[in-house]
Amino acid sequence: MGLAQSPxxxxxxxxxxxxxxxxxxxxxxxxxxxxxxxxxxxxxxxFDNDGTxxxxxxxxxxxxxxxxxxxMLAPQHPDWETQEPYASLLKGxxxxxxxxxMRAIGELLKTTHTGMTATEFEALVSDWLASARHPTTxxxxxxxxxxxxxxxxxxxxxxxxxxxxxxxxxxxFMRPWVExxxxxxxEQVVGSSRRTVYEVREGKPxxxxxxxxxxxDDKAGKxxxxxxxxxxxxxxxxxxxxxxxxxxxxxxxxxxxxLMVYVxxxxxxxxxxxxxxxxxxxxxxxxxxxxxRGWTVIDMKRDWKVIYPDPKP
Amino acid sequence: MGLAQSPxxxxxxxxxxxxxxxxxxxxxxxxxxxxxxxxxxxxxxxFDNDGTxxxxxxxxxxxxxxxxxxxMLAPQHPDWETQEPYASLLKGxxxxxxxxxMRAIGELLKTTHTGMTATEFEALVSDWLASARHPTTxxxxxxxxxxxxxxxxxxxxxxxxxxxxxxxxxxxFMRPWVExxxxxxxEQVVGSSRRTVYEVREGKPxxxxxxxxxxxDDKAGKxxxxxxxxxxxxxxxxxxxxxxxxxxxxxxxxxxxxLMVYVxxxxxxxxxxxxxxxxxxxxxxxxxxxxxRGWTVIDMKRDWKVIYPDPKP
Ligand SMILES: [Ca+2]
Ligand SMILES: [Ca+2]
Numbered sequence: 001m002g003l004a005q006s007p008x009x010x011x012x013x014x015x016x017x018x019x020x021x022x023x024x025x026x027x028x029x030x031x032x033x034x035x036x037x038x039x040x041x042x043x044x045x046x047f048d049n050d051g052t053x054x055x056x057x058x059x060x061x062x063x064x065x066x067x068x069x070x071x072m073l074a075p076q077h078p079d080w081e082t083q084e085p086y087a088s089l090l091k092g093x094x095x096x097x098x099x100x101x102m103r104a105i106g107e108l109l110k111t112t113h114t115g116m117t118a119t120e121f122e123a124l125v126s127d128w129l130a131s132a133r134h135p136t137t138x139x140x141x142x143x144x145x146x147x148x149x150x151x152x153x154x155x156x157x158x159x160x161x162x163x164x165x166x167x168x169x170x171x172x173f174m175r176p177w178v179e180x181x182x183x184x185x186x187e188q189v190v191g192s193s194r195r196t197v198y199e200v201r202e203g204k205p206x207x208x209x210x211x212x213x214x215x216x217d218d219k220a221g222k223x224x225x226x227x228x229x230x231x232x233x234x235x236x237x238x239x240x241x242x243x244x245x246x247x248x249x250x251x252x253x254x255x256x257x258x259l260m261v262y263v264x265x266x267x268x269x270x271x272x273x274x275x276x277x278x279x280x281x282x283x284x285x286x287x288x289x290x291x292x293r294g295w296t297v298i299d300m301k302r303d304w305k306v307i308y309p310d311p312k313p
Numbered sequence: 314m315g316l317a318q319s320p321x322x323x324x325x326x327x328x329x330x331x332x333x334x335x336x337x338x339x340x341x342x343x344x345x346x347x348x349x350x351x352x353x354x355x356x357x358x359x360f361d362n363d364g365t366x367x368x369x370x371x372x373x374x375x376x377x378x379x380x381x382x383x384x385m386l387a388p389q390h391p392d393w394e395t396q397e398p399y400a401s402l403l404k405g406x407x408x409x410x411x412x413x414x415m416r417a418i419g420e421l422l423k424t425t426h427t428g429m430t431a432t433e434f435e436a437l438v439s440d441w442l443a444s445a446r447h448p449t450t451x452x453x454x455x456x457x458x459x460x461x462x463x464x465x466x467x468x469x470x471x472x473x474x475x476x477x478x479x480x481x482x483x484x485x486f487m488r489p490w491v492e493x494x495x496x497x498x499x500e501q502v503v504g505s506s507r508r509t510v511y512e513v514r515e516g517k518p519x520x521x522x523x524x525x526x527x528x529x530d531d532k533a534g535k536x537x538x539x540x541x542x543x544x545x546x547x548x549x550x551x552x553x554x555x556x557x558x559x560x561x562x563x564x565x566x567x568x569x570x571x572l573m574v575y576v577x578x579x580x581x582x583x584x585x586x587x588x589x590x591x592x593x594x595x596x597x598x599x600x601x602x603x604x605x606r607g608w609t610v611i612d613m614k615r616d617w618k619v620i621y622p623d624p625k626p
Binding site for chain 1: 354357431475484485488492498499500501502506509510511513517518520527533534535536537540541542543544545559562563566
């Protein structure tokens with residue numbers, strides 16, 4: 001409005017079509033004189049987490065937490081030395097663990113993520129994040145978030161958007177840290193969850209995490225999670241894998257302008273490069289549909305000046 | 314801050330201990346110099362809906378909607394003329410219907426609330442609210458909300474509170490109208506829900522409401538719904554029945570000051586008077602515990618100058 005130039009809201013983004021598409025979309029829906037103007041209440045932006053806001057290699061960071069927890073619990077479970085999937089994990093052999101597929105992952109998560117109260121689980125996650133370091137970068141996991149995405153979240157919020165996480169990851173695994181790291185409050189996190197029950201233990205109300213899965217917020221579950229939790233269709237959705245495709249389709253099917261953004265991991269030097277053949281974060285059908293329908297596909301190598309924030313001093 | 318007196322934030326509340334307790338609590342947690350100061354992000358207030366924000370007699374208004382829908386659907390279901398619980402409802406005999414208990418209610422809700430898409434259901438609710446009138450007051454149902462509660466919601470929000478509904482009622486029954494009526498956006502509504510699935514029908518993504526119950530947000534379900542949806546313990550909780558007791562206990566168990574408020578229906582002349590023996594909105598154990606623990610119990614007759622807002626012209 002004035003003569004002064006406003007500072008670049010996306011300083012870590014190169015001047016490429018991805019950046020242009022985002023800026024043009026936000027201008028379009030926030031311009032009161034535009035036919036495509038959208039009221040602030042409807043400016044809902046949903047972000048996948050793993051591979052979209054932070055890295056996900058060599059394994060989803062939630063699995064890294066689970067594996068570290070297996071190691072911590074092992075002294076109380078001598079049988080694990082010979083029992084899969086624990087035996088492999090205790091030997092550091094994630095390859096044999098991976099051959100167990102979803103069944104092994106399910107067993108691992110059940111053992112490490114349930115049986116305690118919600119408050120106890122939150123403390124386990126917070127303690128782990130405070131000390132754990134990524135095996136190849138040596139960074140804290142919460143410092144492996146994408147600087148360009150932190151800027152995008154801020155930029156959207158400063159334009160009246162409400163930013164949500166919609167992740168296949170565990171709701172209670174994300175909530176202890178996402179407010180501090182992404183500026184996203186716990187009530188704006190949609191995720192997978194375990195059945196949780198209310199109990200009074202020694203006169204104190206607690207919430208207990210049971211082994212049963214309550215909701216899987218992935219693939220066709222994402223539009224359901226969005227509907228149940230938010231109750232509005234996103235104006236904009238951001239993801240990185242086939243697990244986000246239904247969220248993209250649901251977003252695209254809304255009336256008026258919508259922005260669908262996929263992150264393509266193309267930067268082997270600064271992060272990882274993977275898509276169609278990756279077990280973690282497979283991006284195959286989603287890539288085809290994004291190209292066919294003209295959705296925005298961020299090329300990490302080409303579009304981003306930096307990947308991670310400067311490490312905290 | 315200035316010399317001018319600020320306008321009374323709760324003009325429909327009489328000057329009684331209930332009003333005093335609310336004002337004192339809000340002062341206490343928002344005063345930056347107080348040891349009990351609470352940051353705005355943690356100022357979560359959860360409100361039950363039926364009997365707390367609007368009336369619930371002769372039956373929960375959601376059941377009135379269901380019964381009207383049975384009447385509308387009856388021509389397509391000739392068998393309902395002899396089949397319970399429909400036969401009684403079609404004759405206007407809610408007494409016989411009520412003898413069917415939860416089983417009859419479950420059947421009624423399944424028939425009238427599922428099988429359609431989420432968008433179709435939303436339209437059914439909105440259309441009904443636009444034309445239906447309460448059998449004894451003749452008011453639109455959305456004009457049977459409590460004026461003192463509308464003021465309380467505004468007052469809390471103007472003091473940095475985030476206001477949520479946490480109701481045993483259907484999530485998708487509330488969302489079409491609560492933003493306009495209470496100023497509570499759909500993403501701040503926690504309620505009971507049906508299993509919902511994502512499908513692509515004729516190329517269009519839709520969410521389909523299935524008969525299975527996904528979550529019951531009542532009694533011990535309320536703290537679970539709060540945890541799953543909000544992820545923070547309420548600073549303040551407001552309800553009117555035994556169905557809210559676990560929410561109150563969970564709130565009270567938090568550290569620092571917490572405010573638990575019960576609405577007691579004591580005004581037979583202006584609304585209804587009921588508590589321990591009422592099938593709808595039974596307030597028995599909750600009343601005992603509120604008295605024993607010194608929670609705030611609003612006496613509608615004594616504490617409120619008016620019940621409903623002036624009718625819209
Ligand atoms: Ca992902
Ligand atoms: Ca109630």
